[in-house]
Amino acid sequence: MTKKVLLIEDEPHIVEALSFLLRRESWQVEIHNDGIGAVNKVSELTPDLVILDVMLPNIGGMEILHDIRQNQQTAQTPVLMLTAKGQQKDRKAAEDAGASLFMTKPFSNQEIIASIRELVA
Amino acid sequence: MLSFNLLLTVCLIYVAGLFGVAFLAEKNAKRKKLGFFSSPVTYTLSISVYCTAWTYYGAVGSAARNGLEFITIYLGPTLVFIGWWWLLRKLVRIGNTQRITSIADLISARYGKSTTLAVIITVLSVIGSTPYIALQLQSLTLSFSVFSDGFGGQDPATASSLTALWAAVGLAAFTIIFGTRNLDSNERHHGVVSAIAVEAIVKILALIAVGIFVVWGVADGPNDIMSRIQPEIMRSQDIFTPRWVTLIFLSATAVICLPRMFQVIVVENSDEKHLSMASWAFPLYLFLMSLFVLPIAIAGLDILPAGANPDLFVLTIPLTQNQDALAMLAFLGGFSSATSMVIVAAIALSTMVSNHIVLPLWLWLTLSRSPTSEDVRTLLLRSRRISIAVILGLGFLYYQFTSGTGGLASIGLIAFLGVAQVLPALIGGLFWQSSTRKGAIWGITAGFILWAYTSFLPSFEGNFILSQSAISNGIFGLEFLIPNALFGVMIDDPLVHATVWSLGINTITFIIMSMISLPRPIEKVQASQFIHIFDQPATSTTLSRQTTSEELHILSQRILGHQITQKLFNKAARTQGKLSGQLPDPTNDFVIDLEREFAGSVGAATAHAMIGQIASGEAISVEDLIKVADETAQIMEYSARLETQSKEIEQTAEQLRQANAKLRELSEQKDAFLSQVSHELRTPMTSIRAFAEILRDEDHMGKDQISHFSSIIHDESIRLTYLLDEILDLSFLEHGKVQLKLSFTKFDKILKRAMNATQTLREQSGAEIQIPYNLKNLVIETDADRLSQVLINLISNAIKHSDADKPIIRFSLEHFEHTVQIEMTDNGKGISAENAEIIFQKFAKLSSEQGAGSAGLGLPISREIIRNLGGKLLYVGNNPGAVFNIILPHSISPLLDPAETIEPAD
Amino acid sequence: MSDLEEPSVENLTSSKTTEDKPLLAQKRNDLAALLPICGVLFFATPLISTITNDNPSGIGGTAFYIFSIWAALILAAYGLARFLRGTDTNPDEAD
Structure with a gap:
């Protein structure tokens, strides 16, 4: 069964790279590039995994994560958080808010794919 | 002529009357119903103890010899009393709050409760007062000898000695009976004071009566008296001489420093308000005392045979006019003057001797051995009684030594100068914070030695210590040591000479020693208590004591007696909320109160030492206690x-x-x-x-x-x-580390660069840039690269964020005095209020901004560049598109034609 | 406007009353010093001889001068004592 991954990220090149990697794994990739509407998209698509950037325009990734976890429908969805701010306190905050995994940019392709595999298994 | 026996009888009746008054006052004092006996009138009259037999008889003698000089003795005290607000009020307030018992106590308390000082002043006072007491005895015997037929054929000299002896014994008895009845914590003697007030009335009435008799009985009124003036009185017309000033000064000093004056003014004062009446009433008393002195002297010189003793005119004039009753009254006036002085002086001196010499000595000798030996109270009373007897004995001996020599007045003045040695330390203590115990001790000692050498010892005229040749040729024949011309200082008047030397050296020593020595902490505390007595409620610094109430009780019983102790301890127990009969806790307050009560009986220094001795629980010396x-x-x-x-x-x-x-x-x-x-x-x-x-x-x-x-x-x-x-x-711009390449450049050229850099962007969006002609031609001294960087940033921002189909960017230029303002407006939707606040912040990505190519540093960098160029980059609002102002300094160098330095516009 | 002015007026009056007391005490002290200074001036400076030397009646005149000044000083002291007793409340407070 094809797994569905929702990629919420505003940097076009990163979106492109991740899409390439995910599609190569034969996963279905959905893309959303703004904070606004991100939560709706999650409940709408019911993806097997959400890849969520912390720094998004208009609404921050932490807030979106919080909303995802509040929603009954999406509360169990695994969320992989990506951040470019390599600060320990952000990791802690993300884990407390219910992130399944927290990765710092730049990431290794192998590593992120392996993690995603684990999360969607 | 009065018979001697009658005289004696009247005297005894008079004395019996005084005893009666004294008893009555003591009785009323016990019942706390003093009434008249503690009124300001009594207080004022008691101060008249200043007028001794010396002033009573001697003033007339002085007037007969030296004219108006006698009046100085009254003017000095007058000046002190009308200035009471400044000095006497302070003395009395200190005396009452610190329970001062004598002048020695006051000085010693001021200088850190110093025993040494107390002893020095006591010794000085005794030495200074002894001749004075002798003087009173002499005047008594002289006045008796006027009625010499009554001596019953005895040898006059022996008779005089006998009279003096009996007088001394009688006075000692009276003083002991009324002066040492109790050990009051206030050291007040109501009986004695009342008797003295009565005597004060008698002496002034007597003198006025004689004066009226002389003016209107002997002569025919004031004018007749004036016409009888002898040439020898007229002679001394220029009265303003060094001696005149010295006498006023000395008498002013004496009224404060004489032990007996301090006793009546400060110690016996029961209410500070009494002083305000005394301030005018006592000068009035002195005024009346001196009013008839000159007429009596003039009349005496006129009607009595030449060679008659002028010191006795007050007696001899009525006698020669056969006015026996008046003579009797005059005699009683002189008797009163002499006795009141002796009584008060003896009380004051005995208090000093027992408190400052006997008691410390006894403490030192016995308390260290066994604290439960003899009763201090009995010791104090006994030592006072003995002291009184000894002081009067000394007076009698002095009288015997010097009888027949010297006028009365000179002895009195020597005594004045003696006690005046206390003055610098006293005044310094009351007004000068930095005066120290060392200064006081050295000053008084130096003054005392000089007084003894230049004034006191020469008064014996070679009969005591200094020989006649030493007096006239200097000791060991050394001329610079001649007592009346020390170091060759020739002052005609020996008294002025002695005053200048003793008080001068005293004062200088006092000041210098005070300045070079440091006051001990206890001195500082006492100094501020004395100097600022009116500014603060009386407090006492004491150490927190570890003592038992039993010990304090025992000590208190010894000093104050059983009854007073019971009363005090019961009162303290009540205030501490204990049952009557229980002993109060030795709280600090209680111990301070107790020390104050003791101070009233034994003096501040001794009380301090005794309390400390008990409190510390071990036998230590007074010096040790002071150290604590x-x-x-x-x-x-x-x-x-x-x-x-x-x-x-x-x-x-x-x-x-x-x-x-x-x-x-x-x-x-x-x-x-x-x-x-x-x-x-x-x-x-x-x-x-x-x-x-x-x-x-x-x-x-x-x-x-x-x-x-x-x-x-x-x-x-x-x-x-x-x-x-x-x-x-x-980072460089923020720290001002950029190298600016300033040159005069035409704005057009800068603009062209920006246009080139943004060409792709402009062509893609089809944007149009409108630049007015005057801006193109603006020549400005600036860094062209940097300024074009700013323009690029602004233009690309405007195009990127524009929502118009065809972005239009309009420039305009405005000149100000020292600046130019370049305004840039676009036709976009403007910047939202929310974003307007953050556009100049680093990495501020506008909420609508997306994608790569902008890290959000463009505007912060632009602003820093303009700031580095000395200008300002401002976002001024929307119109309706965003409006930015670049304000730049604009000054055209007059030396340089900008047109020549710039490249031609293309 | 009046709102602004009122507090300043209050400040002025209050500062005046607080200053009055020490000022009064100072003046009282100065007044008390005046009398003995006058006494010294009349009795213990050359003033006494310049005045009395011109007097043809000799010692009588000098005596008259001294006694007159003396009486005046006593009267002034009487007035001063009454005045000072009215102003000085310290002894009562101390008790």
Whole structure:
């Protein structure tokens, strides 16, 4: 069964790279590039995994994560958080808010794919 | 002529009357119903103890010899009393609050409860007062001898001695009976004071009666008296001489410093308000005392045979006029003058001797051995009684020694000068904070020695210590040591000479020694208590004592007697909320009160020592006790200093806290910036790494795909570089480290560069830039590269954020006095209020902004550039598109024609 | 406007009353010093001989001068004592 991954990220090149990697794994990739509407998209698509950037325009990734976890429908969805701010306190905050995994940019392709595999298994 | 027996009878009746008055007053005092006996009138009359037999008889003698000079003895005290507000009021207030018992006690208390000082002043007072007492005995015998037929054929000299002896014995008896009845904590003697008030009335009435008789009985009124003036009185017309001033000064000093005057003015004062009446009433008394002195002297010289003793005119005039009753009254007046002085002086001196010499000596000898030996109270009373007897005995001996020599007045003045040695220490103690015990001791000692050498010893005329030749030729024949011309200082009047030397050296020594010595802490405490007596409620610094109430009770019984002790302890127990009969806790307050009560009986220094002795629970010397008090004062000083220090430390800590907060704020700003930088760097690096790995790991990729991914890596690398450049640039600009290449440039040229740099962007969006002619031609001294950088940023921002189909950017120029203002407006929707606040912040990505190519440093860098160029970059609002103002300094160098330095416009 | 002015008026009056007391005490002290200074001036400076030397009636005149000044000083002291007793409340407080 094809797994569905929702990629919420505003940097076009990163979106492109991740899409390439995910599609190569034969996963279905959905893309959303703004904070606004991100939560709706999650409940709408019911993806097997959400890849969520912390720094998004208009609404921050932490807030979106919080909303995802509040929603009954999406509360169990695994969320992989990506951040470019390599600060320990952000990791802690993300884990407390219910992130399944927290990765710092730049990431290794192998590593992120392996993690995603684990999360969607 | 009065018979001697009649005279004696009247005298005895008079004395019996005085006893009666004294008894009555004591009785009323016990019942606390003193009435008249504690009124300001009695107080004022008791001060008249100043007018002794010397002034009573001697003033007339002095007037007969030296004219108006006698009046100085009254003018000095008048000046002191009308100035009561400044000196006497302070003395009385101190006396009452500190329970001062004598002048020695006052000085010793002021200078740190010093026993040494108390002893010195006591000795000085006894030596100074002894001749004075002798003087009274002499005047008594003289006045008796006027009625010499009554001696019953005895040898006149023996008769005189006998009279003097009996007088001394009688006075001692009276003084002992009424002066040492009790040991009052206030050291007040109501009986004695009342008797003296009666005597004061008798002496003034007597003198006025004689005066009226002389003016209107002997002569025919004042004019007749004036016409009888002898040439020898007329002679001394220029009365303003050094002697005149000296006499006023000495009498003013004496009225404060004489032990008996201090006794009646300060110690016997029961109410400070009495002083305000005495301030005018006592001068009035003196005025009346002196009013008839001159007429009596004139009349005496006129009607009595030449060679008659002028000192006895007051008696001899009525006698020769056969006015026996008046003569009797005059005699009683003189008798009153002499007796009142002797009684009060004996009380004052005996208090000093017993409190300052006998008791400390006894404490030193016995208390260290066994604290439960003899009763202090009995000891004090006994020592006072013995002291009185000894003092009167000394007076009698002095009289015997010097009988027949010297006028009355000269002895009186010598005594005045003797006690005046206390004055510098007294005045300094009341008004000069830095005066010290050392200064007082040395000053008084120096003055005392000089007084003895130049005035006191020469008065014996070679009969005592100094021989006649030493007096006239100097000791060992050394001329500079001649007592009346010390170091060759020739002052005609020996009294002025002695005054200048003794008081001068005294004062100078006092000041110098005070300045070079440091006051002990207890002195400082006492000094401020004395000097600022009106500013503060009386408090006493004492160490917290470890003592038992039993011991205090035993001591108190010894000093104050059983009844007073019971009363005191019961009262204290009640205030502490205990049952009557229980002993009160030895609280600090109670111990201070007790010490004050003791001070009233035994003097401040001794009381302090005794309390301390009990309190410390071991046998130590007075000096040790003072050391303990010193340490306490020092500890207080240290703690005060520590308090100041801790305040300073607090201030420093506060400053540090503030600095710390500032640093934390700066550090947080820095962290935020670094975090931003990290984010901005990691984003392009993520793309670069991801695509690089894809290129590396992927085997089957099309050529187009490879080229696309490579170009992304390339673009992101450029973005990274650009970002790093911007960060460095901003950092340099912020720290003002940029090298500006200033030159006069035409604005057109700068603009062209910006146009070139934004060409692609403009062509893509079809934007139009409108530049007015005057702006193109503006010549400005600036860094062309930097300014064009700003323009590029602004133009590209305007185009990027424009929502118009065809972005239009309009420039305009306005000149001001020292600046030019370049305004840029676009036709977009403007900047939202929310964004307007953050556009100049670093990495501020507007909420609507997306995508790569902007790290959010453009506007901050632009603003920094303009700031470095000496201007301002402002966002001024929307119209309706965003309006930015670039304000730049504009001054055209007059030396340089800008047109020649710029390249021609293309 | 009046709102602004009122507090300043209050300040003025209050500062005046707080200053009055020490000022009064100072003036009282100065007044009390005046009398003995006058006494010294009249009795213990050359003033006494310049005035009395011109007097043709000799010692009688000098005596008259001294006694007159003396009486005046006593009267002034009487007035001063009454005045000072009215102003000085310290002894009562101390008790």
